[in-house]
Amino acid sequence: MKDEKFNILLADDDPDDRMFFQDALDELSIQATLSEVTNGSDLMKFLENNLNKLPDVLFLDLNMPSKSGMECLSEIKKHEKLSQIPVLIYSTSANPEVVEILYNMGALYYIRKEGDFSCLKAVIGKALFLCRNTRLIQPERPDFLILVDDIRPKLPL
Template structure:
């Protein structure tokens, strides 16, 4: 995908989803460092502790214990030093109202977790490609949901 090494932060409480995400990156031959946190509180703690070296992009699950992905997104976008980090929502939810709310909060893209590994790999690759091509500019609302 790219020769440049970049860092990805994945916030997801599901161990299988984290493993599949890592496997997808490996198969996509993405030259990235993946950091993983298990919930919203860990995500915010990681960001606070790593202000000197923030991730280039965050993949954020919505349904996590302690602090939801939506709460984290709102908090990150209000934070002066964190608000420029592109956030790609990574969720099983397909609720249009939720997607609209997340778009309005400033999420960059919305990726639905795919049940099929090949599709999951493709959609993660597409989201990363879109992020890199668009220089982290939020797309028009009609292009928010990343589809295969």
């Protein structure tokens, strides 16, 4: 994924969260196109209809109507072609038990949605940096959760 345009898919039912994500992406120095779906059922339909042009990375909200992010992750990981998509959980909560379950299900990273725009931009930037500069292998458990406190001093965005 080095030096090429990211094809990003955001699955999130909240219009404000989608707008803030797009705004943060626009301010980062990352070449990207963003597609959006607003619920879990539409996400799975989108992926099935685009098997020949899957996203480079999927930011997946957990609490969506019609099908939860956790249900979608389970379906994605069971599907031969879809299982290769790097899935980054993107949620307002960070319940340690849920984080552990999602790690064990095969999500690549867990990002907590931030209320502060500069922090949101920093975590999205860090996540995309990791996707671009790693082999997209799930990290050790302590590095699974991307926290603002870990990156604020390192990434002046």
